[in-house]
Amino acid sequence: MQKQQLAKSFESIGEEYDRYRPGFPAAAAAEIIPELVDSVLDLGAGTGKFTELLIERADRVVAVEPSAAMLDVLRAKLPNVEAIVGGAESIALPDATLDAVTVAQAFHWFDRDPACAEMARVLVPGGTLGLLWNHSDPTCTWDRACHRVAHPAVAEEDATTESAAEELPGFAFDHHAEIAWSENIARSAYIARWLTVSSFLVADEETRAQMVAELEAILDADPQTAGQSQFELPMLTDVFVYTAS
Ligand SMILES: C[S@@+](CC[C@H](N)C(=O)[O-])C[C@H]1O[C@@H](n2cnc3c(N)ncnc32)[C@H](O)[C@@H]1O
16 A cells, blocks of 8 residues: 555545544643744644644644645634645745744655755744654553554554654754653544544455454453443653754
8 A cells, every 4th residue: 555545545534533533732732832932834734633732832823734624624623723735745835934843643644855855944944843643552452452453554653753763854853752641532432533544544345344343342352441431541642853953
Protein backbone atom coordinates (compact mmCIF):
# COMPACT_ATOMS: atom_id res chain seq x y z
CA MET A 1 0.00 0.00 0.00
CA GLN A 2 1.47 3.34 -1.07
CA LYS A 3 2.02 5.95 1.65
CA GLN A 4 0.18 8.50 -0.53
CA GLN A 5 -2.91 6.25 -0.76
CA LEU A 6 -2.93 5.90 3.03
CA ALA A 7 -2.51 9.67 3.50
CA LYS A 8 -5.47 10.25 1.15
CA SER A 9 -7.64 7.80 3.12
CA PHE A 10 -8.60 10.71 5.42
CA GLU A 11 -10.14 12.68 2.55
CA SER A 12 -13.76 11.75 3.15
CA ILE A 13 -14.10 11.19 6.89
CA GLY A 14 -14.12 14.63 8.49
CA GLU A 15 -17.03 14.21 10.91
CA GLU A 16 -16.25 10.67 12.09
CA TYR A 17 -12.62 11.66 12.52
CA ASP A 18 -13.58 14.63 14.65
CA ARG A 19 -16.06 12.64 16.75
CA TYR A 20 -13.92 9.63 17.53
CA ARG A 21 -10.22 10.55 17.39
CA PRO A 22 -8.57 11.58 20.65
CA GLY A 23 -7.68 15.19 21.31
CA PHE A 24 -4.43 16.40 22.85
CA PRO A 25 -3.50 17.62 26.34
CA ALA A 26 -3.15 21.42 26.69
CA ALA A 27 0.34 20.76 28.10
CA ALA A 28 1.44 19.64 24.62
CA ALA A 29 0.61 23.04 23.12
CA ALA A 30 2.32 24.77 26.07
CA GLU A 31 5.44 22.67 25.50
CA ILE A 32 5.76 24.11 21.97
CA ILE A 33 4.47 27.65 22.65
CA PRO A 34 5.12 28.45 26.33
CA GLU A 35 4.21 32.14 25.95
CA LEU A 36 1.70 33.94 23.74
CA VAL A 37 2.98 34.54 20.18
CA ASP A 38 1.62 36.63 17.30
CA SER A 39 1.03 33.82 14.82
CA VAL A 40 1.03 30.05 14.48
CA LEU A 41 0.33 27.65 11.61
CA ASP A 42 -1.12 24.19 12.29
CA LEU A 43 -0.06 22.08 9.31
CA GLY A 44 -2.03 18.93 8.39
CA ALA A 45 -4.60 20.38 10.80
CA GLY A 46 -7.36 17.86 9.98
CA THR A 47 -10.56 18.82 11.77
CA GLY A 48 -8.70 21.09 14.21
CA LYS A 49 -8.29 18.75 17.17
CA PHE A 50 -4.90 20.29 17.98
CA THR A 51 -5.60 23.68 16.32
CA GLU A 52 -8.20 24.46 18.99
CA LEU A 53 -5.50 24.40 21.69
CA LEU A 54 -3.52 27.04 19.78
CA ILE A 55 -6.20 29.72 20.00
CA GLU A 56 -5.11 30.60 23.54
CA ARG A 57 -1.46 30.71 22.51
CA ALA A 58 -1.43 32.98 19.44
CA ASP A 59 -3.29 36.07 18.22
CA ARG A 60 -3.44 34.64 14.68
CA VAL A 61 -4.01 30.93 14.06
CA VAL A 62 -3.78 29.52 10.52
CA ALA A 63 -4.68 25.93 9.55
CA VAL A 64 -3.45 24.24 6.36
CA GLU A 65 -4.95 20.86 5.42
CA PRO A 66 -5.33 19.02 2.08
CA SER A 67 -8.69 17.36 2.82
CA ALA A 68 -11.64 19.68 2.13
CA ALA A 69 -13.91 17.42 4.24
CA MET A 70 -11.62 17.74 7.26
CA LEU A 71 -11.28 21.49 6.77
CA ASP A 72 -15.08 21.96 6.54
CA VAL A 73 -15.37 20.53 10.07
CA LEU A 74 -12.52 22.76 11.28
CA ARG A 75 -14.13 25.88 9.77
CA ALA A 76 -17.47 25.12 11.45
CA LYS A 77 -15.82 24.53 14.85
CA LEU A 78 -13.19 27.26 14.74
CA PRO A 79 -14.54 30.18 12.66
CA ASN A 80 -11.73 32.52 13.76
CA VAL A 81 -8.99 30.27 12.40
CA GLU A 82 -7.79 31.06 8.84
CA ALA A 83 -8.30 27.76 7.02
CA ILE A 84 -6.42 27.07 3.77
CA VAL A 85 -6.67 23.93 1.63
CA GLY A 86 -3.18 22.71 0.79
CA GLY A 87 -0.26 20.45 1.55
CA ALA A 88 2.92 20.86 3.58
CA GLU A 89 5.13 20.71 0.49
CA SER A 90 3.72 23.96 -0.94
CA ILE A 91 2.33 26.28 1.73
CA ALA A 92 0.34 29.23 0.34
CA LEU A 93 1.70 31.74 2.87
CA PRO A 94 4.43 34.41 2.53
CA ASP A 95 8.04 34.03 3.73
CA ALA A 96 9.02 34.67 7.36
CA THR A 97 5.57 35.52 8.71
CA LEU A 98 4.89 32.91 11.42
CA ASP A 99 6.31 32.51 14.92
CA ALA A 100 5.51 28.81 15.16
CA VAL A 101 4.43 25.83 13.06
CA THR A 102 2.81 22.78 14.67
CA VAL A 103 2.19 19.37 13.12
CA ALA A 104 -0.02 16.95 15.06
CA GLN A 105 -0.17 13.31 13.93
CA ALA A 106 0.75 14.29 10.37
CA PHE A 107 4.50 14.82 9.83
CA HIS A 108 4.98 11.15 8.87
CA TRP A 109 2.65 11.72 5.88
CA PHE A 110 4.69 14.63 4.51
CA ASP A 111 7.35 14.50 1.82
CA ARG A 112 9.99 15.32 4.44
CA ASP A 113 12.58 17.52 2.70
CA PRO A 114 10.23 19.79 0.68
CA ALA A 115 7.94 20.08 3.71
CA CYS A 116 10.89 21.09 5.95
CA ALA A 117 11.97 23.66 3.35
CA GLU A 118 8.46 25.12 3.28
CA MET A 119 8.08 25.18 7.07
CA ALA A 120 11.47 26.90 7.40
CA ARG A 121 10.46 29.41 4.69
CA VAL A 122 7.22 30.55 6.38
CA LEU A 123 8.78 30.76 9.88
CA VAL A 124 10.51 33.89 11.15
CA PRO A 125 14.25 33.30 11.83
CA GLY A 126 14.50 31.44 15.13
CA GLY A 127 10.81 30.43 14.90
CA THR A 128 9.56 27.23 16.54
CA LEU A 129 8.50 23.93 14.96
CA GLY A 130 6.58 21.43 17.10
CA LEU A 131 5.86 17.87 15.93
CA LEU A 132 3.60 15.72 18.07
CA TRP A 133 1.95 12.35 18.14
CA ASN A 134 -0.39 10.54 20.50
CA HIS A 135 0.70 7.01 21.40
CA SER A 136 -0.69 4.07 23.21
CA ASP A 137 0.75 3.38 26.64
CA PRO A 138 2.88 0.21 26.33
CA THR A 139 1.65 -0.98 29.72
CA CYS A 140 -1.99 -1.09 28.52
CA THR A 141 -2.27 -4.68 27.28
CA TRP A 142 -5.67 -4.44 25.52
CA ASP A 143 -4.88 -1.17 23.68
CA ARG A 144 -1.49 -2.54 22.60
CA ALA A 145 -3.17 -5.72 21.30
CA CYS A 146 -5.67 -3.59 19.33
CA HIS A 147 -2.77 -1.60 17.84
CA ARG A 148 -1.30 -4.84 16.56
CA VAL A 149 -4.58 -5.57 14.73
CA ALA A 150 -4.39 -2.17 13.01
CA HIS A 151 -0.73 -2.08 12.19
CA PRO A 152 0.67 -5.40 11.01
CA ALA A 153 0.54 -4.28 7.36
CA VAL A 154 1.01 -0.53 7.73
CA ALA A 155 2.58 1.48 10.49
CA GLU A 156 0.54 4.66 10.74
CA GLU A 157 1.16 5.14 14.42
CA ASP A 158 4.21 3.01 15.15
CA ALA A 159 6.37 4.60 12.44
CA THR A 160 5.27 8.09 13.37
CA THR A 161 7.88 9.29 15.83
CA GLU A 162 10.57 7.63 13.74
CA SER A 163 9.97 10.40 11.20
CA ALA A 164 10.92 12.99 13.85
CA ALA A 165 14.65 12.60 13.38
CA GLU A 166 16.71 14.85 15.57
CA GLU A 167 18.21 16.31 12.40
CA LEU A 168 15.60 17.98 10.21
CA PRO A 169 16.92 20.11 7.34
CA GLY A 170 16.70 23.80 8.26
CA PHE A 171 16.02 23.13 11.95
CA ALA A 172 17.98 22.67 15.16
CA PHE A 173 16.56 20.13 17.64
CA ASP A 174 15.56 21.81 20.92
CA HIS A 175 13.90 19.18 23.13
CA HIS A 176 11.53 16.23 23.45
CA ALA A 177 8.77 15.79 26.02
CA GLU A 178 6.47 12.85 26.75
CA ILE A 179 3.16 13.83 28.35
CA ALA A 180 1.07 11.16 30.07
CA TRP A 181 -2.71 11.62 30.25
CA SER A 182 -5.81 9.48 30.06
CA GLU A 183 -9.20 9.48 28.46
CA ASN A 184 -12.47 7.94 29.60
CA ILE A 185 -13.96 6.30 26.52
CA ALA A 186 -17.01 4.15 25.77
CA ARG A 187 -16.29 0.74 24.24
CA SER A 188 -18.42 1.67 21.19
CA ALA A 189 -16.45 4.91 20.69
CA TYR A 190 -13.15 3.02 21.09
CA ILE A 191 -14.17 0.63 18.28
CA ALA A 192 -15.49 3.52 16.15
CA ARG A 193 -12.13 5.27 16.61
CA TRP A 194 -10.30 2.36 15.01
CA LEU A 195 -12.57 2.71 11.96
CA THR A 196 -11.03 6.19 11.38
CA VAL A 197 -7.47 4.77 11.26
CA SER A 198 -5.97 4.54 7.77
CA SER A 199 -5.46 0.74 7.77
CA PHE A 200 -9.19 0.25 8.55
CA LEU A 201 -10.21 2.94 6.02
CA VAL A 202 -8.34 1.32 3.14
CA ALA A 203 -9.30 -2.31 3.99
CA ASP A 204 -12.04 -4.02 1.97
CA GLU A 205 -15.35 -4.67 3.75
CA GLU A 206 -14.60 -8.30 4.61
CA THR A 207 -11.12 -7.55 5.97
CA ARG A 208 -12.46 -4.60 7.96
CA ALA A 209 -15.21 -6.77 9.53
CA GLN A 210 -12.57 -9.36 10.47
CA MET A 211 -10.34 -6.65 12.02
CA VAL A 212 -13.30 -5.32 14.06
CA ALA A 213 -14.09 -8.88 15.23
CA GLU A 214 -10.46 -9.18 16.42
CA LEU A 215 -10.80 -5.91 18.39
CA GLU A 216 -14.04 -7.14 19.99
CA ALA A 217 -12.38 -10.45 20.93
CA ILE A 218 -9.47 -8.61 22.59
CA LEU A 219 -11.86 -6.41 24.62
CA ASP A 220 -13.95 -9.46 25.61
CA ALA A 221 -10.88 -11.34 26.82
CA ASP A 222 -8.81 -8.71 28.66
CA PRO A 223 -9.58 -8.57 32.41
CA GLN A 224 -9.48 -4.74 32.33
CA THR A 225 -12.17 -4.45 29.62
CA ALA A 226 -14.24 -7.68 29.71
CA GLY A 227 -17.87 -6.86 30.47
CA GLN A 228 -17.16 -3.09 30.68
CA SER A 229 -18.92 -0.51 28.50
CA GLN A 230 -16.59 2.35 29.52
CA PHE A 231 -12.77 2.25 29.85
CA GLU A 232 -9.97 4.47 31.12
CA LEU A 233 -7.53 4.63 28.21
CA PRO A 234 -4.00 5.78 29.14
CA MET A 235 -2.32 7.92 26.46
CA LEU A 236 1.14 9.33 25.86
CA THR A 237 1.78 12.42 23.74
CA ASP A 238 5.27 12.75 22.29
CA VAL A 239 6.32 16.32 21.51
CA PHE A 240 9.46 17.23 19.53
CA VAL A 241 10.45 20.91 19.48
CA TYR A 242 12.85 22.47 16.94
CA THR A 243 14.10 25.97 16.16
CA ALA A 244 14.41 27.30 12.60
CA SER A 245 18.14 27.71 12.01
C1 LIG B 1 -3.91 11.61 11.39
S1 LIG B 1 -4.53 13.09 10.65
C2 LIG B 1 -4.14 14.35 11.87
C3 LIG B 1 -5.05 15.54 11.79
C4 LIG B 1 -4.91 16.57 12.93
N1 LIG B 1 -3.62 17.21 12.92
C5 LIG B 1 -5.14 15.89 14.28
O1 LIG B 1 -4.17 15.68 15.01
O2 LIG B 1 -6.29 15.54 14.56
C6 LIG B 1 -3.32 13.37 9.42
C7 LIG B 1 -3.63 14.59 8.58
O3 LIG B 1 -2.54 14.87 7.71
C8 LIG B 1 -3.09 15.34 6.51
N2 LIG B 1 -2.05 15.20 5.46
C9 LIG B 1 -1.73 14.09 4.77
N3 LIG B 1 -0.74 14.38 3.89
C10 LIG B 1 -0.44 15.70 4.05
C11 LIG B 1 0.49 16.60 3.43
N4 LIG B 1 1.32 16.19 2.50
N5 LIG B 1 0.47 17.91 3.83
C12 LIG B 1 -0.36 18.33 4.82
N6 LIG B 1 -1.24 17.51 5.44
C13 LIG B 1 -1.28 16.23 5.07
C14 LIG B 1 -4.30 14.46 6.30
O4 LIG B 1 -5.22 14.99 5.35
C15 LIG B 1 -4.86 14.41 7.71
O5 LIG B 1 -5.76 15.46 7.97
